[in-house]
Each structure stands twice: as C-alpha cells, then as structure tokens.
Amino acid sequence: MKSRKQLxxxxxxxxxxxxxxxxxxxxxxxxxxxxxxxxxxxxxAYYLDQxxxxxxxxxxxxxxxxxxREKHQVSKEIHLGCSxxxxxxxxx
Numbered sequence: 391m392k393s394r395k396q397l398x399x400x401x402x403x404x405x406x407x408x409x410x411x412x413x414x415x416x417x418x419x420x421x422x423x424x425x426x427x428x429x430x431x432x433x434x435a436y437y438l439d440q441x442x443x444x445x446x447x448x449x450x451x452x453x454x455x456x457x458x459r460e461k462h463q464v465s466k467e468i469h470l471g472c473s474x475x476x477x478x479x480x481x482x
Contacts, residue, residue: 392460400454401467407446412436412474427472436474443473 392400402418409418416436421427447468451461 392454392456397460397464397467400450400456400464401471404447404450404464404468405472407450408438408443408468408474409436411442411446412438413478433472434475437478438474438476440476443468443476 405418409416409421414436418427421432426432447461447465451464456464
C-alpha cells in the first residue's frame with residue numbers, strides 16, 4: 391500500500407506528463423514553482439483530449455503497480471484537480 395505522499399508524487403508525475411502533451415505544452419513543475427497554479431482556473435488555458443488523459447493515468451498507475459483502490463484515488467484527484475481542460479477554448 392502506497393503512502394499519501396507516494397500517491398501525491400504519482401499525481402504530480404501524471405500532471406507533468408499531461409501538460410507536456412497539452413496544447414499549449416507546459417512544464418507543470420515549473421508552473422507550480424512560479425506560483426501560476428495558485429490562480430483559479432489557470433488550467434483552462436490548456437487542452438488535452440480526455441481519452442489521452444485516461445491513457446496517461448492508466449499507464450503511470452500501471453507503472454507504479456497501484457491497487458485498484460489506489461488507482462481510483464489517483465484518478466479521482468487528477469480529474470477533480472487541475473488536469474488540462476478537455477474542451478478547446480475555441481469549441482462551444
């Protein structure tokens with residue numbers, strides 16, 4: 391069983407991967423260090439297809455050999471957290 395800290399580190403790894411593939415691309419850790427992630431709704435400026443987001447979550451959870459419960463916790467945190475938007479800004 392992973393600790394809360396380990397699960398949080400996995401979430402950060404997932405965010406880093408998502409933002410590296412988002413439109414526009416970004417370095418999540420750099421955004422965090424610069425304090426940009428503390429602004430409400432900042433993540434809506436980025437887009438990544440929902441299916442690709444799920445693929446990234448699945449791949450990284452598998453890599454870390456998470457239990458079903460741990461994967462659910464991580465997935466829930468990612469989807470309710472600051473993952474990139476799933477709709478492009480120019481879509482309605």
